[in-house]
Amino acid sequence: MKDMHSDLSVASAIDAATLAADNTPAAIDLRGFDAAEIVLAIGAGGITFTSSNKIEFKLTHSEEDASYEPVTEVDVLGVEEIGSGGVIKALVAAHAQAGVYRFGYVGGKRYLKLLAAFSGTHGTGTPIAGVVIRGHGQINPQTAQA
Template sequence: MKDIHSAFKAVVAIAAASLTADPTPPAIDLRGYDAVEFYLAIGVGGITFDATNKIEFKLTHSDDNVTYEAVAQADVLGVTVGSGGIVKALVAAHAAAAVYRFGYKGGRRYTKLLPDFSGTHGTGTPIAALAQLGYGHDNPQANQA
């Protein structure tokens, strides 16, 4: 069996919570890594999503951790990027928990994944996201257990 444990580091991209409004996402610093894969976990929708009452997950990137811009399709693997860096949109009923993944291949040092809430969300939707940093320049990576 091959060892991937020593080659990756996980960081929080969206803290696990039942959300009804936009949280403040942490900046993910990619310094020292050559790859990042995002894992977005979404529970059963707290509301029935539609074109007005929705959540759009936007991926942004930055060189300086101050000025962030939306990613473009050329920066991402595994999903179609919509206007404003949208990598996933909840605009219809989300009746079962699911995990979605996509990779960032852009050349910027920092990224952020923001759940952008629109409309009315009287009941929260469980959301969490991890960023898996890979191909570290200093392997093996430290244990995180």
Template sequence: MKDLHSKIIAVQAIGAAVLAADNTPGAIDLQGYDSAEIVLAIGAGGVTFSGTNKIEFKLTHSDDDSTYDAVEADDILGADDVGAGGIIKALIAAHASAAVYRYGYKGGRRYLKLLADFSGTHGTGTPVAAVVIKGNGYNKPEADQA
């Protein structure tokens, strides 16, 4: 078995919570790493999602942690499409059970932010969490995070 543990570090992008409104995204600094994977963990939908009642996960990136631009299709691996504003995942139909989704970032900028953008009415929240896994770091092995 190969050792992945010593080659990666995980950083919280969206803290595990039941959300019914937008999160406040914090900056994820990728300095010192050559790869990043965004992992979304989404529970069963608190509402029946539609084109009006939806959650869009928007990824933006920046060189200076000041001016952020939406990622585009060339910046992401694993997304069928990247929508306007950097939408890498949109919940617009029933989401009856928990699922995990992952997307590779190859955009080359230093900072990332991930927004869970809620539209419509969300009287009941939806469990959401997101982690950015930073890999291929310059310092090896990576420190334990247990």
């Protein structure tokens, strides 16, 4: 078995919680890494999502951690279309079972932010977690995070 552990680091983009409103996105610094993978873990929907009662996951990036712009199709792998504002995943229909989704970031900017943007009425929250796996570290092994 090959060692992948020494070559990567994980950062929380959306802390694991049951959310019913927008999170406050943390800036994820990719300095010292040559690859990034965004992983969303979404539990069963707290409501039945519709086009007006929805959650959109918006990915933005920045070179200097000051002004962020939405990613586009050329910045992200694993998604056919990026929605307005950098939407990489949208919950707009029933989401009865938990799921895990991954997206590769190839945009080349230093900082990422991931926002779970809620629209409409969410009387019951939805379990959500988002992490950024930073890979191909330039100085290895990476610090253990256990």
